[in-house]
Amino acid sequence: EPEVTQTPSHQVTQMGQEVILRCVPISNHLYFYWYRQILGQKVEFLVSFYNNEISEKSEIFDDQFSVERPDGSNFTLKIRSTKLEDSAMYFCASSEVGGGALNEQFFGPGTRLTVL
Amino acid sequence: AQKVTQAQTEISVVEKEDVTLDCVYETRDTTYYLFWYKQPPSGELVFLIRRNSFDEQNEISGRYSWNFQKSTSSFNFTITASQVVDSAVYFCALSAYSGAGSYQLTFGKGTKLSVIP
Numbered sequence: 001e002p003e004v005t006q007t008p009s010h011q012v013t014q015m016g017q018e019v020i021l022r023c024v025p026i027s028n029h030l031y032f033y034w035y036r037q038i039l040g041q042k043v044e045f046l047v048s049f050y051n052n053e054i055s056e057k058s059e060i061f062d063d064q065f066s067v068e069r070p071d072g073s074n075f076t077l078k079i080r081s082t083k084l085e086d087s088a089m090y091f092c093a094s095s096e097v098g099g100g101a102l103n104e105q106f107f108g109p110g111t112r113l114t115v116l
Numbered sequence: 117a118q119k120v121t122q123a124q125t126e127i128s129v130v131e132k133e134d135v136t137l138d139c140v141y142e143t144r145d146t147t148y149y150l151f152w153y154k155q156p157p158s159g160e161l162v163f164l165i166r167r168n169s170f171d172e173q174n175e176i177s178g179r180y181s182w183n184f185q186k187s188t189s190s191f192n193f194t195i196t197a198s199q200v201v202d203s204a205v206y207f208c209a210l211s212a213y214s215g216a217g218s219y220q221l222t223f224g225k226g227t228k229l230s231v232i233p
Contacts, residue, residue, distance in 0.1 A: 033220065043161070043207060045220040056220060089159060095219075103149060103211060103219050107161040 002026045004108035006092050012114045013082055021077045021111045023092030032075045033093040033105060034067065036060065043091065049075065082115045089113075118143045118210050122224035129198050130232050137193045137227045139208030145169075148212035150184065150191045151221065155205040164206075167191065198231045205229070 005024045013019050025032050034046040047057040049067055064086075066078045075094075079086055089112050093105040119142040129135045141150065152164040165175065167184050175182045179196045195202055205226045211219045 031219075035221070042225045043209075043221075043223040045222070048220055058220075091161060093221075104151075104163065104166055105211075105221060106163070107153075109160045112159070 004092055004094055004106050006090075006108035006111050008111060009109065010112045010114070012116065015084060015115055016081050019079050019082055019113065021079075021090050021092075021113070023075045023077070023094075023108055024073055025075055025092070025094030026096075026106055027073070029094035029096050029106075031055075031095045031097065031105075032067075032069070033095075034077045035091040035093065035107075037089045037091065037110075038085075039088070046077075046090075079113075082113075084115050087113055087115045118145075118148075118212050118222040120208050120210050120222055120224035122206075122208055122227050124227045125225070126228045126230070128230045128232060131200060132197050134194060134196050135198050135229065137195075137206050137208075137229065139191045139193065139224060141189050141191065141208070141210045143210060143212045145212040148210060149219075151209040151211065152182070152191075152193050153207045153209060153223075155207060155226070157204070161207070164193075195229075198229075200231050200233050203229060203231045 007022045032049040035043050036046055037043045045058050047061045048055045064080045068076050089110045091110045092108040095103050095105045097103055121140045148169045150167045154162040172184050181194045183192045205228045207226045208224045209221045211221050
């Protein structure tokens with residue numbers, strides 16, 4: 001069964017460093033998402049991406065964040081200069097379509113980011 | 117704006133008891149989708165069910181059942197004869213057209229279910 005994969009599973013970094021979180025969505029999916037979950041809290045939407053551009057972003061997704069689909073299979077989230085409060089689980093998701101009957105978002109296993 | 121409220125923060129039940137997890141949502145859209153996800157201690161999000169706003173039929177899948185009531189904007193989840201493996205955090209989520217081309221999921225804060233043997 002096709003699945004969304006994410007690497008690494010756990011990333012530890014120093015404050016101020018850049019990190020890139022990687023995701024491989026399901027191959028025939030067209031919509032891609034990043035969500036964040038701070039430990040013990042709810043899952044929050046960061047950004048959606050379609051047709052090689054951001055379709056929507058939340059207020060969390062400030063200039064420190066960027067997304068890219070560099071090669072047609074990977075979907076990356078870059079945090080330019082990490083802060084302590086960026087420590088969280090980051091989930092990538094993909095869906096076949098944006099809305100309608102096939103809009104189920106399939107989630108990857110997550111990358112736990114720890115900023116020291 | 118979309119909003120999902122899960123008023124129960126934590127619930128503990130003894131194994132084999134039935135338990136209902138509440139979910140209330142808010143949206144101005146007439147077309148929307150409701151979801152339940154399970155997050156076990158390992159951290160991944162496991163999809164359980166999706167309902168669209170036009171289908172108010174209740175659904176049963178094994179020990180799981182869902183009650184969708186548009187009149188009260190609720191989408192409650194019942195586990196019958198709970199088992200220790202049901203211990204997890206359960207999230208209710210809403211997907212509606214945001215007007216900007218995407219159907220982002222809005223999650224509730226989750227209900228932590230502990231099933232005691």
